[in-house]
Amino acid sequence: MAGLSSKNKNNNGYMKNWHQLFIVSIMVTTLAAACNNAEEKKETVTAAPEAKLKQEKWGSVDGKDVYLYTLTNKSGAEVTITNYGGIVTSWVSPDKNGIKSSVVLGFDSLSGYLARPPYFGAIIGRYGNRIAKGSFKIDTATYTLAKNNGANHLHGGDKGFDKVVWDAITQTTGPASLTLHYLSKDGEEGYPGNLKVNVTYTFTDDNELNMEYSAETDKPTVVNLTNHSYFNLTGDPSTTILNHSLQVNADRYTPVDKGLIPTGELKDVKGTPFDFLQPHTIGERIAAVDGGYDHNFVLTKKEKGVELVATLSDSLSGRKLEVFTEEPGLQFYSGNFLDGTIKTSGGKAINKYAALCLETQHFPDAPNQPAFPSTILKPGEKYHTITKYKISLNK
Ligand code: BGC
Numbered sequence: 375m376a377g378l379s380s381k382n383k384n385n386n387g388y389m390k391n392w393h394q395l396f397i398v399s400i401m402v403t404t405l406a407a408a409c410n411n412a413e414e415k416k417e418t419v420t421a422a423p424e425a426k427l428k429q430e431k432w433g434s435v436d437g438k439d440v441y442l443y444t445l446t447n448k449s450g451a452e453v454t455i456t457n458y459g460g461i462v463t464s465w466v467s468p469d470k471n472g473i474k475s476s477v478v479l480g481f482d483s484l485s486g487y488l489a490r491p492p493y494f495g496a497i498i499g500r501y502g503n504r505i506a507k508g509s510f511k512i513d514t515a516t517y518t519l520a521k522n523n524g525a526n527h528l529h530g531g532d533k534g535f536d537k538v539v540w541d542a543i544t545q546t547t548g549p550a551s552l553t554l555h556y557l558s559k560d561g562e563e564g565y566p567g568n569l570k571v572n573v574t575y576t577f578t579d580d581n582e583l584n585m586e587y588s589a590e591t592d593k594p595t596v597v598n599l600t601n602h603s604y605f606n607l608t609g610d611p612s613t614t615i616l617n618h619s620l621q622v623n624a625d626r627y628t629p630v631d632k633g634l635i636p637t638g639e640l641k642d643v644k645g646t647p648f649d650f651l652q653p654h655t656i657g658e659r660i661a662a663v664d665g666g667y668d669h670n671f672v673l674t675k676k677e678k679g680v681e682l683v684a685t686l687s688d689s690l691s692g693r694k695l696e697v698f699t700e701e702p703g704l705q706f707y708s709g710n711f712l713d714g715t716i717k718t719s720g721g722k723a724i725n726k727y728a729a730l731c732l733e734t735q736h737f738p739d740a741p742n743q744p745a746f747p748s749t750i751l752k753p754g755e756k757y758h759t760i761t762k763y764k765i766s767l768n769k
Contacts, residue, residue: 426444426445426446426546426550427443427444427445427446427544427545427546427550427551427552428443428444428446429441429442429443429444429544430442430444432456432458432483432484433458433483433484433485435458435484435488435539436538436539438539439539440456440457440458440484440539441456441457441542442454442455442456442463443455443456443457443542443544443552445549445550445551445552445575445576445577446550446577447549447550447577447578447579447581448579449579449581451466451467451468451577451581452464452465452466452577453465453575453577453583454480455552455575456484456487457539457540457541457542457554458484458487458537458538458539458540459487459495459496459497459535459536459537459538459540460496460497460535460536460540460554460573460575460601461480461487461494461495461496461497461536462478462480462495462575462583462601462603463478463480463481463482463495464476464478464480465477465478465583465603465765467581467693467765468767469609469691469692469693469767470691470692470693470767470768471692473609475609475610476609477605477606477607477609477693477695477765478494478495478603478604478605478606478729479491479494479495479603479604479606479611479718479724479728479729480494480495481494481718481719482719483719486719489716490537491716492711492712492716493529493536493602494602494603494604495601495602495603495604496535496536496601496602497535497536497540497554497573497599497600497601497602498529498530498534498535498536498599498600498601498602498733499530499534499535499558499571499597499598499599499600500530500534500535500558500562500563500565500569500595500596500597500598500599501527501529501530501565501596501597501598501741501749502529502530502598502599502600502602502705502733502735503528503529503598503600503670503705503733503735503737503738503739504523504526504527504528504633504634504635504738504739505519505526505527505596505738505739505741505742506525506526506527506633506635506739506742507521507525507526507527508520508521508522508525508526508527508564509527509742510596510741510742511741512566512594512595512596512741512750513594515566517564517565517566518564519531519563519564519565520532520563520564523633523634524633525633526633526634526635529602530563531563531564532563533563534563535556535558535571535599536602538556540554540555540556540573541554541555541556542554542555543555549576549577549578549579550576550577551574551575551576551577552574552575552576553572553573553574553575554572554573554574554575555570555571555572556570556571557569557570557571558571560592560593565595565596566593566594566595567591567592567593567594567595567751567753568591568592568593569589569590569591569595569597569751570589570590570591571587571588571589571599572586572587572588572589573585573586573587573588573599574586580764581764581765581766582762582763582764583762583763583764584760584761584762585601585760585761585762585763586758586759586760587599587757587758587759587760587761588756588757588758589751589756589757590751590753590755590756590757591751591752591753591755592753593753594750594751594752594753595750595751596740596741596749596750596751597749597751597757598735598736598740598749599757599759600701600705600733600734600735600761601733601734601761602731602733603731603763604709604728604729604730604731605686605695605729605730605731605732606618606728606729606730607686607687607688607691607693607694607695608688608690608691608693609691609693611718611722611724611725611728611729612722612723612725612728613690614657614725614726614727614728615656615708615709615727615728615729615730616655616656616657616660616727617655617656617657617688617689617690618655618656618686618687618688618730619653619654619655619656619686619687619688619689620650620653620654620655620656620684620685620686620706621650621651621652621653621654621684621685621686622650622651622671622673622683622684622704622706623651623673623674623675623681623682623683623684624643624648624650624651624671624672624673624674624683624704625642625643625644625651625672625674626640626641626642626643626671626672626674627640627641627643627646627648627669627670627671627672628640628641628669628670628672628703628737628738629641629669630668630669630738634668634738635738635739636670636737636738636739636743636746638743638745640672643671647659647660647662647663648663648667648669648671650671650684650706653685653687656708656727656730660708665710666708666709666710666726666727667706667707667708667710667730668705668706668707668708668710669705669706670703670704670705670735670737670738671703671704671705671706672702672703672737673699673701673702673703673704675700675702678700679700680698680699680700680760680761680762681698681699681700682696682697682698683697683698683699683704683734684696684697684704684706684732685697686730686732687768689768692767692768693765693766693767693768694765694766694767694768695732695763695764695765696763696764696766697732697734697761697762697763698760698761698762698763698764699734699759699760699761699762700759700760700761701734701735701736701759701761702736702737702747703734703735703736703737704732704733704734704735705731705732705733705735705738706730706731706732707730707731707733708727708730709726709727709728709729709730709731710726710727711726712724712725712726712727712728712729713725713726714726734761736748736749
């Protein structure tokens with residue numbers, strides 16, 4: 375977006391086994407860290423007419439090269455992603471009149487992100503959402519994390535996965551895809567264990583952006599990865615999301631205290647402003663929600679696996695966003711803390727309710743709430759989870 379960047383994207387087609395990607399990619403991939411010459415700027419690699427991936431140098435952070443990758447699908451739609459924070463910087467899609475604009479908040483240059491906007495488009499980790507008092511225990515060991523959100527820990531700490539440079543491998547056989555790798559060292563931000571993380575973004579011809587997350591550790595730790603894209607389906611962040619209509623397959627949600635830490639209750643949504651089992655506009659009942667929506671919904675999953683859990687639609691643009699996941703929870707954040715201080719690349723203020731997040735996740739504060747689905751990862755286990763966002767036009 376200008377807020378919403380001026381590119382079009384969509385993706386699909388995740389790699390079922392990311393190891394395959396490393397083999398297949400030898401012929402067609404570029405290892406970002408290895409690409410140092412200026413010639414690579416605006417290099418275009420095309421392996422098949424339907425899959426195009428462009429890589430351009432965007433800057434550098436912590437002495438590491440930062441690139442911007444443009445994934446294009448058959449319809450010409452585009453998603454841009456940077457290996458700084460794994461940030462989705464734009465997703466340009468046509469509206470009902472064929473006018474293209476980005477449906478996510480983002481900036482045209484790296485400097486916008488270095489000013490620390492609130493997690494725009496980024497991969498969030500090691501733990502997405504809050505951990506009460508920045509502390510948790512595994513067995514008898516207590517771990518202390520940064521309190522970077524009042525008394526609590528939020529989104530991985532002072533320098534979470536959204537603020538680091540990831541290694542990148544691209545693939546252009548089949549749908550364009552980008553695999554990002556990051557080694558989070560033992561003790562980083564207070565978390566135990568060396569955690570090897572891979573996130574593969576794939577953009578399909580169906581305009582799905584597939585995100586496949588995997589991780590392994592060498593000590594017991596906690597992991598909860600998500601993507602923090604802010605959507606505004608109008609493509610214009612100066613129009614609020616209050617008229618967007620939302621449907622969520624969740625018959626319960628997790629009520630929170632003043633610091634947005636779940637009380638532990640799984641509350642029935644019936645008769646509350648949190649009942650989105652049938653579509654409701656966001657503005658309809660938001661005044662009855664203290665501070666606006668910033669809550670975890672307990673997804674009513676029919677079976678294990680990736681499933682459609684939420685649909686957002688906007689009649690103005692005719693666009694629709696569908697969210698598919700295998701995660702048990704969805705944080706619906708209505709952009710309550712956006713206050714106009716951050717400007718789009720075009721100079722427009724990004725105000726309250728300019729965009730919203732639908733973050734697939736395990737529940738907030740799960741490390742301290744034994745009744746919630748566990749987020750503990752042990753050596754020898756594989757963390758693996760898939761979420762897809764799909765943009766289309768309302769029929
Ligand atoms: C949280 C909000 C927070 C926002 C940006 C969301 O995931 O739920 O409380 O303000 O991220 O940090």
